[in-house]
Amino acid sequence: MKRRTFLLAGLGAGGAVLFGWSVMPPRQRLRTSALLPADGGRVVLNGWVAVDPDDQVTLFLPKSEMGQGIHTALAMVLADELECALAQVQIVHPTIDAIYHNLVVGHDALPFAPDDSGRVQRVATWYTDKLLREIGVMVTGGSTSVRDTWAPLRDAGAMARETLRAAAATTWGAGADACVVRDGAVHCAGRTLRFGEIVQQGTPLAPARQWHWKAPHEFRLIGQSPPRLDAAAKADGRATFGIDVRRPGMLVAAVAMAPTIGGSLRSHNDAPARAITGVRDVVLLRGVNGSAPGIAVIATSWPVARNALDALSLQWEAGPHAELSSAVLLDELRTHATRSGGRVFRREGDAVDRIAAAQTSEGATRTLTADYDVPYLAHTTMEPPNCTVHVHDTGAEVWVGTQVPQQARSAVARVLGIADARVTVHVPYLGGGFGRRLEVDFIGQAAEVARAVSGTPVQVIWSREDDVRHDFYRPACAARLSAALDVTGAVTAFSATVASQEIVRPYGARANALPARFDVRKATVEGLFDQPYMFGSVRVAHRLVSSPVPVGYWRAVGHSHNGFFMECFIDELAALAQVDPIAFRARLLASHPRALAVLQLAAAASGWEQPPAAAADGARIARGVALHRSFGSIVAQVAEVSLSPSRTIRVHRVVCAVDCGLAIHPEGVAQQMESAVVFGLSAALFGEITIEAGRVVQGNFDRYPALRMADTPEVMTHLVPSNAPPEGVGEIGVPPIAPAVANALFALTGMRLRRLPLRLPPLSGAPRTGT
Numbered sequence: 001m002k003r004r005t006f007l008l009a010g011l012g013a014g015g016a017v018l019f020g021w022s023v024m025p026p027r028q029r030l031r032t033s034a035l036l037p038a039d040g041g042r043v044v045l046n047g048w049v050a051v052d053p054d055d056q057v058t059l060f061l062p063k064s065e066m067g068q069g070i071h072t073a074l075a076m077v078l079a080d081e082l083e084c085a086l087a088q089v090q091i092v093h094p095t096i097d098a099i100y101h102n103l104v105v106g107h108d109a110l111p112f113a114p115d116d117s118g119r120v121q122r123v124a125t126w127y128t129d130k131l132l133r134e135i136g137v138m139v140t141g142g143s144t145s146v147r148d149t150w151a152p153l154r155d156a157g158a159m160a161r162e163t164l165r166a167a168a169a170t171t172w173g174a175g176a177d178a179c180v181v182r183d184g185a186v187h188c189a190g191r192t193l194r195f196g197e198i199v200q201q202g203t204p205l206a207p208a209r210q211w212h213w214k215a216p217h218e219f220r221l222i223g224q225s226p227p228r229l230d231a232a233a234k235a236d237g238r239a240t241f242g243i244d245v246r247r248p249g250m251l252v253a254a255v256a257m258a259p260t261i262g263g264s265l266r267s268h269n270d271a272p273a274r275a276i277t278g279v280r281d282v283v284l285l286r287g288v289n290g291s292a293p294g295i296a297v298i299a300t301s302w303p304v305a306r307n308a309l310d311a312l313s314l315q316w317e318a319g320p321h322a323e324l325s326s327a328v329l330l331d332e333l334r335t336h337a338t339r340s341g342g343r344v345f346r347r348e349g350d351a352v353d354r355i356a357a358a359q360t361s362e363g364a365t366r367t368l369t370a371d372y373d374v375p376y377l378a379h380t381t382m383e384p385p386n387c388t389v390h391v392h393d394t395g396a397e398v399w400v401g402t403q404v405p406q407q408a409r410s411a412v413a414r415v416l417g418i419a420d421a422r423v424t425v426h427v428p429y430l431g432g433g434f435g436r437r438l439e440v441d442f443i444g445q446a447a448e449v450a451r452a453v454s455g456t457p458v459q460v461i462w463s464r465e466d467d468v469r470h471d472f473y474r475p476a477c478a479a480r481l482s483a484a485l486d487v488t489g490a491v492t493a494f495s496a497t498v499a500s501q502e503i504v505r506p507y508g509a510r511a512n513a514l515p516a517r518f519d520v521r522k523a524t525v526e527g528l529f530d531q532p533y534m535f536g537s538v539r540v541a542h543r544l545v546s547s548p549v550p551v552g553y554w555r556a557v558g559h560s561h562n563g564f565f566m567e568c569f570i571d572e573l574a575a576l577a578q579v580d581p582i583a584f585r586a587r588l589l590a591s592h593p594r595a596l597a598v599l600q601l602a603a604a605a606s607g608w609e610q611p612p613a614a615a616a617d618g619a620r621i622a623r624g625v626a627l628h629r630s631f632g633s634i635v636a637q638v639a640e641v642s643l644s645p646s647r648t649i650r651v652h653r654v655v656c657a658v659d660c661g662l663a664i665h666p667e668g669v670a671q672q673m674e675s676a677v678v679f680g681l682s683a684a685l686f687g688e689i690t691i692e693a694g695r696v697v698q699g700n701f702d703r704y705p706a707l708r709m710a711d712t713p714e715v716m717t718h719l720v721p722s723n724a725p726p727e728g729v730g731e732i733g734v735p736p737i738a739p740a741v742a743n744a745l746f747a748l749t750g751m752r753l754r755r756l757p758l759r760l761p762p763l764s765g766a767p768r769t770g771t
Contacts, residue, residue: 026129029152030159032097036060043199045163046207047099048156049078055184055196057088062100063149064140064403065091065230066430066437067675068730069668072228074149076664080221081157081214084184084195091229093427096406101136103129104148109504111345111522113530114629140403141438141553143631143728146664150726154213162208168193171201216662216723225667230429241429242401243386247457250388251280253449254305255460256312257294257470260694261548262319264293272311273297278304282312283452289411290510290550291441292470296449302461318694321548326376326476326691329547333478334373336499342541343521346529349537354493358484365492368576369482370569374561374756376689377474377554378704383431384467387446390457395422396447397457401430403437407511411440414512415447434679435553439472440511465699472552473689475501477561479528481569483535489577491588492536496528498562499543501551523553527562527735532592532629533570533585549691555679556734559630563735564684564742564756567626571743572752581625581743582608589627594659595634597720599627602636602657605718615642621652624744626736631728633660635673637736640713641744647760649685651713651741659720661727669729670717676733677715682706684738686757 032047042058044050050058059078065071075089094100106128112121161181168186169176171193179188186193199205216222233239258264270282278300287293295312299305340352358365388399389412396416402408405425413420430437446460462470477500484493504520521542529540554560574584582603589596602625603609612621619642627636640653656673663669686705690697698704742753749760 026103026133029099029133030156032094032099034095034097036094041199043205045160045205046156047094047097048153049082049160051160051164051195051199053196053200055088055194056090057082057084057184057195058092059089060094061091062094062138062405063145064401064427064430064433064437066140066401066403066433068145068672069228069665070140070145071230072226073146073664073668074153075229076221076226077150077153078157080219081154082161083181086221086226086229088184089229093405096138096409096425098134098136099152100138101132102139102144102148103132103136104144105139105142106132106136108142108144108631109520109522113346114632115532137404138406139438140433141435142557143730143732145730146726147632147728155211158211158213159208162211163205164195164198166208167198167201167203167205171198222662222664223666225665228668234429239429241383241431242388242399243383243431243461245388245399245428245459247388247390247399250457250459251298251300251453252302252305253283253296253298253458253460254302254309255285255294255296255445255462255466256309256314257285257292257466258316258319259469260316260318260322261324261550261691262321262694264317264319265295266315266317268295268315269313272313273308276304276308276311279308281452283449285445285448288415288444288448289441289512290439290472291445296460298449298453298458306463321694324548324691324694326549326689329549329691330373330375330476330478333476333499333545334371336543336545337371337478337480337497339497339543342497342543344539344541345522345525346538346540349493351493351495351535351537351539354537355482355484355495358493363487365487366485366576367483368485368569368572369480370572370752370754371478371480372565372568372754373478374476374564375687376476376549376551376691377683377687378468378471378689378698379432379434379436379554380468380701380704380706381430381432381434381436384464385436385442385462386460387443388457388459389446389450391416391447391450391454395424396450397424397426398443399426399428400443400446401428401437402440402443403430403433404440404511407440408443410512411444412447415444416451434555435557436471438507438511438553464701468699468704469696472507472550474554474560475503475551479562479565481565483569483573485573485577489579489584489587490536491533491573494535494537495539496565497541497543498525498528498565499545500524501547501549502544503551503553503557506550507552523558525558525562527559527628527630528566530629531566532595532634533588534591535588556630556731559628559731559735560683561756563626563628563630564738567628567736567739568742568752568754571624571739571746575746585625585627595627595629598634598636598657598659601718601720602627602638602655605657605716606638606655608638612640615650615652619643620748622744622747624740624742624747626740626743628732628735630732630735633658633727633729633732635732635736637733637740639737639740639744641741641748643748643760647763649741649745649758649760650711651681653714653716654737654740656715656717656733657720658717658732659722660729660732661722661724663719663722664726666719669719672729673717673733674715676731677737678707678712680734680737681713681741684741684756684758688757
C-alpha cells in the first residue's frame with residue numbers, strides 16, 4: 001500500500017470513529033468498570049445498589065456528606081424508586097469509577113446563562129456530558145449533588161426494583177405484571193418475598209432491561225422530611241470525621257509553613273526537637289499541590305508534635321512578596337474596574353453608548369454609576385484540614401474528608417511516585433467543606449510526611465492558625481455598575497465591569513484537575529450576566545488582575561460577591577426611580593414568571609406592605625430585599641434590621657422564599673437556608689482577610705469572627721411548590737443575604753454601603769469611603 005493511501009485510509013477511519021462517537025449518546029451510568037464488593041451474600045444489582053440477605057440496601061454514593069444532608073436526600077430518592085424503607089439504606093462511598101463522574105459541574109462551567117436554550121448551548125452540553133463521562137472527576141460541590149445524581153439514582157432504583165420483581169415472579173411462576181413491589185418486598189396473590197429472601201436464593205438475577213420512573217403522585221418519601229440518617233450519630237458522637245480516624249500504631253504530625261506568601265524555610269535546628277520524648281521524626285516539606293513549604297514534626301500525639309515545632313529555631317525567607325498588601329491590591333482592583341475593555345460575557349445592544357449618551361442628555365433620562373468592592377475571605381470550616389496516610393509495601397491508604405477523592409488519590413500517588421490505582425481513599429464525614437476541601441494541598445502534604453515513616457500510619461492535623469493563614473481565599477473583587485433609566489423608570493441600559501483574580505486555572509493546575517490552559521472565567525461574572533432581570537441593553541465584562549494571593553472556590557463562588565453588587569445596585573436604581581424596591585424588581589421580572597413568583601412569595605411572607613414592629617429595646621426596624629438566581633434555583637430574602645445604641649448592626653429576622661424545583665427533603669432545604677444565612681451574615685458583618693508585609697494578619701476567630709448564636713436571626717423559609725427536577729440548594733441562600741441587609745440599612749439610615757464587611761461610620765465622623 002502506498003504511504004499516501006495508508007495515511008488517507010487512516011484519517012478516514014479515524015474520522016469515522018470520531019463521527020460515530022460524536023453522534024452516540026453519553027455512555028451509561030449504571031454499570032461500573034470494576035466489580036463492587038459483594039461480601040456476606042450481598043448481591044450487587046447495578047453500580048449504585050446492592051441488597052444483603054438481611055434486607056439491608058447498600059447505596060454506593062460518590063458524594064461527600066459535609067453537613068448539607070445529601071446522604072439523606074439521595075437515599076430518599078433511591079428508596080422511593082426501589083420501594084424500600086429509608087431505614088434499610090446504608091451509605092457506602094464507592095471506589096473511583098467513571099460512572100460517578102459529575103456531569104452537571106461541567107454544564108455549570110459552560111459560558112451560558114440559565115435562559116440560553118439555543119442550538120449552540122444544546123450541542124455544547126451534549127459534548128460536555130460525553131467528555132466528562134469519560135475523563136471527568138468525582139466531585140461534591142457547586143450545589144450539584146442532587147442535580148447530578150437525580151437521574152442515575154432513579155434509574156438505579158427503578159432498575160433494581162424491576163430486577164427483584166422479575167426474580168420473585170420467576171420463583172412463583174407468575175407474571176411480573178401481577179407482582180407489586182412495596183415496603184422492601186415483592187407481593188403477589190397473598191405471597192411475599194422480602195428483598196433479602198430473593199437474594200438468598202442464590203440464583204443469578206438477570207438485570208432488568210426496561211423500567212420506568214414513578215410519577216410524582218406516587219412518591220412516598222420524596223417531598224417528606226424524615227429524620228436525617230446522620231443526625232443521631234452526629235448528636236451522640238458516634239459519627240467519624242477525618243480528624244476522628246484512629247489506626248493501629250498511628251502517629252500524629254503538626255506542621256509549620258512559611259508565614260509569608262511565596263516564602264520558604266531558611267534554616268532550622270531539629271536536634272532539640274528530636275530530643276523531646278514522643279518525637280519520632282522531623283520532615284522538611286517542599287510544598288506540593290499549592291501548599292506552602294515548611295517543616296513537620298511527627299510524634300506520638302499532636303500536642304507533643306505541636307510543642308516540638310517551637311524547639312526547631314525556625315528562620316524563614318520572606319520571598320518575593322514581602323511587601324504584598326491587600327490594601328494595595330484592592331486599590332488596583334478598583335482602578336481596573338473603572339476601565340473599559342476586559343472579556344465580555346454578555347452583550348445585548350449598545351449599553352455603554354446608551355449610558356454615555358444619557359449622562360450628557362438634558363432630558364428626563366437618569367443615570368447611576370456605583371463602585372463596589374469586597375475583601376478576601378477564608379473558609380474556616382469547623383473541622384480544620386487533616387489527613388491520615390499509611391504508606392506500605394503495596395501502595396498507600398488514605399483517610400480524608402475531601403470533596404474530590406479522585407484528585408486526593410492522584411495527589412498522594414504523585415508524591416509517592418506510584419500509580420493512582422495503588423492508592424485507596426476512604427472518605428469519612430466532612431466537618432464542613434465550603435469549597436476548602438476541593439483542595440488537595442494538605443493531602444499531598446500528608447503523603448510527604450507519611451513517606452518518612454513508611455509502614456506506620458500518620459495523621460497530619462493543621463491548627464486553626466494554619467488553616468486561616470494558608471487558605472485558598474475567596475478572591476477580593478471590585479466592580480463598577482452603571483445604568484440608564486428612561487422617563488418611566490425602565491432600565492434602558494445596564495453595564496457591569498468586574499475586576500478580580502481567576503479561580504479555575506490555578507485550581508486546575510494545583511489539584512491536577514484541569515489542563516493549565518483551560519481558561520474558564522465564568523465564575524468571575526456569575527451573578528451578574530445570568531440574572532433574570534430584563535434590561536433594554538446589557539454589557540457584562542471581566543478584567544483579569546493577577547496576584548500571588550492564593551484563591552479558590554468559596555461557598556457560592558462568584559455569586560457570593562456579584563449578588564451583593566447586583567442587588568445593591570438594583571435597590572439604588574429603585575430609589576433613583578422613586579419606586580418601591582419590590583415593585584421595581586417586579587417590573588424587571590415581568591417576563592420571568594418563575595422569579596416573579598419567588599419575589600411575591602417573599603413579600604407576602606414577610607408582610608412587606610406593613611411596617612415592622614419595633615425591636616424589644618424600642619429600636620426602629622427596617623426591611624431590605626434581595627433576589628438572586630444561582631445553581632438552578634431562585635431565592636428572595638427579606639431582612640429585618642435595626643441598630644443598637646452603639647450603632648451595631650442587628651439582624652432580627654430573615655424571610656426566605658425559594659424555588660429549587662422539587663424539594664426532596666423540605667426541612668433539609670430550610671436547614672440549608674439557615675446555614676447560608678449564618679454563613680453569609682458572618683461574611684457580610686465581619687469577614688475580611690487582610691495581608692500586610694506579605695503575611696495574612698488574621699489567624700483565629702478572635703480576629704476573624706463568625707456570627708454568634710445570640711446574634712443569629714430567626715430564619716423562616718417558604719418553598720414554591722414544584723414538580724420540576726430538583727436544583728441546587730447548598731449555596732443558594734448565601735448571595736442574597738448581604739445585599740438584603742445593606743438595603744435594609746439604607747432604609748434605616750439613608751446611607752448606601754458599597755463595601756463588605758458592612759460598617760457604618762460613627763455619627764460624628766465623615767462617611768467611610770465607598771459609602
